[in-house]
Amino acid sequence: MTTITRRAALGAALAAPLARPAIAQDRFPSRPITIYVPFPAGGATDVQMRSFAEAATRHFGQTVLVENRPGAGSTLGAAAVARARPDGYTVTQMTLPALRLPHMQRMPYDVTKDFTPIIHLTGYLFAVVVRAESPYQSWADLVADARRRPGQVRLGNTGANGTPHLTLVDLADRERLEFVHVPYRGEGDMTPALLGGHIEGGASGSGVGQLVDEGRLRFLNVWSRERSPRWPNVPTLIELGYANMVVTSPYGLVAPAGLDPAIRRTLHDGFKAALHDPAHIATLRRLDQPLEYLDSEAYARNMLEVYEQERQRVERLGLRTG
Secondary structure, eight states, X not given: OOHHHHHHHHHHHHHSOOSSOOOOOSSSOSSOEEEEEOSOTTSHHHHHHHHHHHHHHHHHSSOEEEEEOOOTTTTHHHHHHHXXXXXXXXXXXXXXXXXXXXXXXXXXXXTTTSEEEEEEEEOOOEEEEEETTOSOOSHHHHHHHHHHSTTTOEEEESSTTSHHHHHHHHHHHHHTOOOEEEEOSSHHHHHHHHHTTSSSEEEEEGGGHHHHHXXXXXXXXXXXXXXXXXXXXXXXXXXXXXXXXXXXXXXXXXXXXXXXXXXXXXXXXXXXXXXXXXXXXXXXXXXXXXXXXXXXXXXXXXXXXXXXXXXXXXXXXXXXXX
């Protein structure tokens, strides 16, 4: 099958009402909605999603719960929702690794068949971070030390085969370096290890921003296209010579396949209101996360595009786990 034909087939699968029978309801929602967040409590994603859920609760008139399901490279939410009843009461954050790992190993879901895209939300500000007392004053310092001591510089990440991990792999490949990659279940787990000196540095999100502002941690670079207004002295990867290297790992919400179109619209409209709720906007600004809204149809197309981009990335880096 050609790439164009394959893309068209996947696009039709994502956008169309899917295989399972729809469940009609006279009134939705009539009970709490659960959002699976495939990261531990305490990290930037958890903070953002809990603020979002609080706003959604106000707009739906029903409680919107956050249930943390960390592990498996941030894919446990997708795996659970793929098997869930398509009634609108269970949705998940669809992470970038959940779109990448099917190209690397067998997964308990099919991206093209098992989900109903609802809404695209935001992305991350990622960075390489070290302790304030670290001898690394710059990314160049870290690179130089890793070159002197191959296989000895320990860099943490927020999950094996997650975006921070693979970006570090990509950077090591470009610099021909050998890091020791230390995976954690999320930012909330990696940060104490970094502060405790168990690793030399790590790839993290803006959830550690307060520790940077307090002078306990230091960013060596940021992975956005432009410098962060909050930390204007920290260079981007592009400025450091990595052409066109912008990494934000954007995400949205999906429900199981077979969702009634009317329920899909209700979820979209309530979540859109929550996304733009002033309290949630304030949380995004505090976390330096951009608002990146896409409606259901646009998000379905975006998922397809990203799914294909991740296939190409896996092939380029020679990644395969099983």
